[in-house]
Amino acid sequence: MNSYLRTPLCERLGIRHPIFGFSHSVDVCVAIAKAGGFPVVGLAREMPHEIPHILAAVEAGMGDMPYGIDLMLPSAVPQEATVEGLRAALPAAHVDFVEGLRQRFEVEPPNKPSFFTTQVRSExxxxxxIDAVLGSNARGIATAIGLRADLIDRAKALGKVTFSLVGSVRHAQKALDMGVEVLVAQGYDAGGHTGPVGTLSLVPQIVAIAGDVPVLAAGGIATGAQVLGSIAMGAQGAWLGTLWMAARENHTPPALLDRLIASRSEDTVITRAHSGKPCRVVRSDWIDAWSEPGAPVPLGMPLQQVLTGDVFASMHEHDDARLIYEAAGQSVFAIERETTVAAQMSTLVQDMELAWQRLRGFAGPNSG
Ligand SMILES: Cc1cc2nc3c(=O)[nH]c(=O)nc-3n(C[C@H](O)[C@H](O)[C@H](O)COP(=O)(O)O)c2cc1C
Incomplete structure (x- = not known):
C-alpha cells in the first residue's frame, strides 16, 4: 500500500502514511508500523521495570521500523508516594462513597497486580x-499533560524527535519555547485527558503559531477524510487513539469492545472520576454513578486513582459488562465491529484517496 500523500514529517520519520497511532498495546503498535504508520507506545500505565521488556517486544516485532513512546508527566504530583501511604490520606466521605458503590455493583477484588493498584503518579x-525510555531505540518521545525541559534536552541530545500533546495555544507556546519538535494539537473530542477546545478549532490556531514546527491533529479522528482534512488545515498528519481499540491485536475485553461498538460520540463524556483530571471516557454505570446527586467531587491526581484504581483494575480483569469503561474519544462513532489494524490502515488510506478525488471533483475541470 503506497501512499500518494506524504508530508515532510513522514519523510523525516521514514513512514509511508501520515497516520500516527497511539496505543498501549505492543501488538497494535507493531501492526501500525508494518502498515506504514507511526506507532506511539503508551507507557504512562507501565511500571518502570516493565518498560525495557515492553520496548524489547516492540523492537522484536517491528525490527528497525520507526516508533515513538509516550509518557504522561503532570506537574504537582508528590515527590515520592506509595498507594498504602496515600490511602491513609483519603477523605472518609470519598472512601465511604466508593465502598457503597463497591457493594451496590458487587465489585470483585482484582487478583492480578497492575499499575492502577500498585503505582502512584509521583516524581x-x-x-x-524517563530513564527507562531514554535507553530505548525509540525514534520519537512524546509527552502529555506536562512538559519537562530536561527530558526534551536529553531526548534531543540522543537524536530522538520530541513530540508534545497540547490542548491550547498557551500550552503550544510553552512547548515551542522549550524546543519541542512536533506539536500534537489534541482537541476536546479526543479520548483521554483533554482541554476545552475542539479539534477543528484548535488545529488552525496551533498551526498559526507553530512556524516551521510540524503539527499533528488529534481528537475525534477516525476516517481518512478527516486525516486529509487535518492536512488541509496545515497539519502534517493525524494522531489516532480510540480507533485501535477495535483491532483484534488490542485484545480489548469483550464487554468493553461491545460497549465501544454500541456507543456513539455522545456516549463519551468528560469526567474527573477516572484520574482526577478532565478525561474523555466512554460512559458506563461506574462513570454515571459519579454524577448522581450526592456523589462527591472527584479527588485530584493522583488521589482519585488511589481511591478507585482497584475498581478500574477489577472491571477490566473481570470484564464487567455493567461497569467497564476506558478512555475513548468522539471518534468512537467509527468503531462498528472487531477488525484488524491492517484493515483499519487500509480503510484510512483508501478513504483519504476517495476524499482527495472528491475534492478534485469539486475543484472543477479548469482548476489544474
Ligand atoms: C485508551 C486511551 C488511553 C490514552 N492514554 C493516553 C496516554 O497515556 N498518554 C497520552 O498522551 N495520550 C493518551 N491518550 C490520548 C491519545 O494519545 C490521543 O490523543 C487520542 O486518543 C486522540 O483522540 P481519539 O481517541 O479520538 O483518536 C489515550 C487515548 C485512549 C483512547
Missing part, C-alpha cells in the same frame, strides 16, 4: 520511567 515514578 520518583516519572524519573524511573
Amino acid at each position: 520518583a515514578l516519572f524519573e524511573a520511567q
